[in-house]
Amino acid sequence: MEEEILKPEPQEWEKALLVGLDTGADENFERSMDELGELAKACYMSVAGVVTQKMEAVNKAHYIGTGKVQEVKEYAKALEVDIVVFDDSLTPSQLRNLQRELETPVLDRTTLILDIFSKRAKTREAKLQVETARLQYLLSRLVGMHEALTRQGGASGSMSSKGAGEKKLELDRRKIEKRLVELRRELEEVSKERETQSKRRLSARIPKVSLVGYTNAGKSTLMNAMVERYLQDEEKKVLEKDMLFATLDTTVRNINTGNNKEFLLADTVGFIHKLPHGLVKAFRSTLEEVKNADLLLYVIDYSDKDYKQQIKVTEETLQEIGAVNIPAIYIYNKADLCSMDSLPKQVGDNKIYISAKSGQGLSELTEMILQAVYADYVQAEFLIPYDKGQVVSYFMENAQVFEQEYLEAGIRLSVSCHAADVRKYGQYTKMY
Ligand SMILES: Nc1nc2c(ncn2[C@@H]2O[C@H](COP(=O)(O)OP(=O)(O)OP(=O)(O)O)[C@@H](O)[C@H]2O)c(=O)[nH]1
Numbered sequence: 001m002e003e004e005i006l007k008p009e010p011q012e013w014e015k016a017l018l019v020g021l022d023t024g025a026d027e028n029f030e031r032s033m034d035e036l037g038e039l040a041k042a043c044y045m046s047v048a049g050v051v052t053q054k055m056e057a058v059n060k061a062h063y064i065g066t067g068k069v070q071e072v073k074e075y076a077k078a079l080e081v082d083i084v085v086f087d088d089s090l091t092p093s094q095l096r097n098l099q100r101e102l103e104t105p106v107l108d109r110t111t112l113i114l115d116i117f118s119k120r121a122k123t124r125e126a127k128l129q130v131e132t133a134r135l136q137y138l139l140s141r142l143v144g145m146h147e148a149l150t151r152q153g154g155a156s157g158s159m160s161s162k163g164a165g166e167k168k169l170e171l172d173r174r175k176i177e178k179r180l181v182e183l184r185r186e187l188e189e190v191s192k193e194r195e196t197q198s199k200r201r202l203s204a205r206i207p208k209v210s211l212v213g214y215t216n217a218g219k220s221t222l223m224n225a226m227v228e229r230y231l232q233d234e235e236k237k238v239l240e241k242d243m244l245f246a247t248l249d250t251t252v253r254n255i256n257t258g259n260n261k262e263f264l265l266a267d268t269v270g271f272i273h274k275l276p277h278g279l280v281k282a283f284r285s286t287l288e289e290v291k292n293a294d295l296l297l298y299v300i301d302y303s304d305k306d307y308k309q310q311i312k313v314t315e316e317t318l319q320e321i322g323a324v325n326i327p328a329i330y331i332y333n334k335a336d337l338c339s340m341d342s343l344p345k346q347v348g349d350n351k352i353y354i355s356a357k358s359g360q361g362l363s364e365l366t367e368m369i370l371q372a373v374y375a376d377y378v379q380a381e382f383l384i385p386y387d388k389g390q391v392v393s394y395f396m397e398n399a400q401v402f403e404q405e406y407l408e409a410g411i412r413l414s415v416s417c418h419a420a421d422v423r424k425y426g427q428y429t430k431m432y
């Protein structure tokens with residue numbers, strides 16, 4: 001089992017009050033609030049209370065209505081909360097105003113997600129990516145603050161004619177921009193290393209399969225089930241946990257199902273509703289495995305009543321990272337929780353109901369994966385002369401060999417191999 005990646009749980013969790021504004025624009029408002037609670041939990045905060053308001057437009061100064069601010073303040077006092085968390089991205093001035101009026105630290109959804117990511121980031125790459133996303137978010141807020149200041153009458157132009165606040169903002173901004181340039185350079189280095197690794201993998205021509213889906217859907221559990229069945233190596237398992245964003249890095253395992261049929265399985269970061277745009281961008285290189293996959297496995301938590309929304313968010317995020325036109329299998333996971341007659345249940349060749357936890361449906365799913373990634377494989381027979389040993393080795397490594405027979409003219413191989421290999425080694429098929 002991989003080393004526990006979560007930071008140690010603090011002795012005492014912070015108490016949080018959640019605040020949401022229902023403008024009617026988000027049909028999944030309630031779910032978004034539930035999810036905010038889960039995000040808070042993942043940041044070691046306990047939810048002491050929830051306040052929501054229905055209002056068509058966001059208040060520019062306080063996000064919620066002025067009257068509601070007082071209500072939140074009183075409620076926060078009564079509950080003795082340490083922090084108030086808003087279910088959206090707050091503008092810099094909203095954040096400042098709310099903090100002042102509520103007399104309590106204030107966080108927004110985006111910052112919460114960024115905090116979880118920075119707590120969990122383990123590899124150098126993930127750490128660099130999270131820092132980039134955080135700084136970019138900060139920078140966008142500084143720009144916002146700067147605009148607000150200049151609107152208030154602060155002069156622009158040379159530094160000397162600017163107010164103290166403006167000067168400080170500009171210095172902060174330069175510092176951040178400088179760090180971002182450094183980060184970008186470091187990230188480039190890391191992704192070069194990654195490219196060399198994946199090129200090596202690519203040259204072995206092993207099909208690439210990537211697990212994708214909503215956070216907590218069971219991607220890592222499925223990865224571990226595959227590792228257990230085909231590799232039987234506890235060391236190769238990844239962290240699975242009932243917590244949002246348990247996985248932040250990409251882990252690739254070579255799943256060898258026997259007889260030269262294998263595929264590379266990648267487990268990676270999950271997606272969520274309102275995933276900060278900057279974070280998706282910053283995680284570009286981690287998500288590279290997804291973009292280059294031959295097959296995507298959509299893992300869906302079928303026990304979630306909003307599972308369709310999960311699929312939608314996954315599809316949108318995949319679009320955003322440019323992982324389009326890749327064949328996919330839809331895996332309706334956690335079906336053990338959904339009183340179904342029997343499991344697994346396969347529907348056509350790209351949809352299956354399984355339980356990654358109990359292992360029900362694993363063999364059927366593996367079969368579907370192999371069918372998809374070895375789709376253009378054909379049956380063929382070759383007679384390879386004894387002096388062409390390298391061709392025999394090639395087939396031993398890259399094809400499914402059913403029979404081999406030592407004849408006078410050479411070695412006869414009966415195989416299932418890539419259609420391209422039949423063309424490439426066509427001369428040896430014609431010798432009969
Ligand atoms: N009942 C049931 N629980 C499951 C199943 N698959 C996963 N789980 C549970 O769901 C929780 C989340 O599982 P993970 O595998 O960590 O989810 P993930 O998709 O990797 O999540 P992130 O890494 O956060 O994106 C864990 O508590 C698992 O035990 C299943 O088939 N049935």
Ligand SMILES: [Mg+2]
Binds near residue numbers: 220240268
């Ligand atoms: Mg995971």
